[in-house]
Amino acid sequence: MRSDQFGETYHSVYGARSESEHVFISAGYGLTDKNPVSVLEMGFGSGLNAWLTLLEAEKLRRKTLYTALERFPLGRSQWEALNQNRQGSEAGYFKAIHEVAWDQQISVTDFFLIRKLQVDLMLWKPDDFFDVVYYDAFSPEVQPELWSADVLSKVREVMNPGGIFTTYCAKGIVRRTLQSLGFEVERIPGPRGKREMIRARVRS
Numbered sequence: 001m002r003s004d005q006f007g008e009t010y011h012s013v014y015g016a017r018s019e020s021e022h023v024f025i026s027a028g029y030g031l032t033d034k035n036p037v038s039v040l041e042m043g044f045g046s047g048l049n050a051w052l053t054l055l056e057a058e059k060l061r062r063k064t065l066y067t068a069l070e071r072f073p074l075g076r077s078q079w080e081a082l083n084q085n086r087q088g089s090e091a092g093y094f095k096a097i098h099e100v101a102w103d104q105q106i107s108v109t110d111f112f113l114i115r116k117l118q119v120d121l122m123l124w125k126p127d128d129f130f131d132v133v134y135y136d137a138f139s140p141e142v143q144p145e146l147w148s149a150d151v152l153s154k155v156r157e158v159m160n161p162g163g164i165f166t167t168y169c170a171k172g173i174v175r176r177t178l179q180s181l182g183f184e185v186e187r188i189p190g191p192r193g194k195r196e197m198i199r200a201r202v203r204s
């Protein structure tokens, strides 16, 4: 799916699900065994990352508190189209996540509690702390303001000690900005079609 506004796809053209599983689930959520665990997603978008996290939370029976920020929510027809080839409980969970009202906290399952906030990251007033951050903004080429030191520092401030920040982006400027904010930064192998990605941690 492509954003008309930003001219960029929501996920890798090499496979949305495999990218999301690699960048956010394996390299982020799967790296901590905190239970309960609190996750912040920048850019709820199609809901794919949230849905995959719910499936993982169910599998691991891990209580997950998921906060997602989104400035431009998709319309029902857009997310329904993305769910049309799914069946059974997987389809039901995707629908349930999308039907959660904005700005409310709702338990979708016993293990997955979500709060979707319709807000601009730049104006967001955080009221919580997070163990894992999925930084899934559009690229620095199209939204450089979301990768600035000011904005990434705002995110850094709401991360718990030992917190993990993961993103598909591998840009040197982003890596250096994260380092300048005190993160321990790694370049790790990216998903299919991308040599590298960035993962950063807050010192424990």
Ligand SMILES: C[S@@+](CC[C@H](N)C(=O)[O-])C[C@H]1O[C@@H](n2cnc3c(N)ncnc32)[C@H](O)[C@@H]1O
Pocket (backbone or CB within 6 Å): 009, 010, 011, 042, 043, 044, 045, 046, 047, 048, 049, 050, 069, 070, 071, 072, 073, 119, 120, 121, 122, 136, 137, 138, 143, 146
């Ligand atoms: C790469 S997409 C996210 C994909 C999403 N994580 C998923 O699983 O489908 C980036 C998202 O950031 C949202 N966005 C753009 N500018 C924003 C801002 N200033 N604050 C919050 N969200 C923003 C876009 O509307 C888009 O949904």
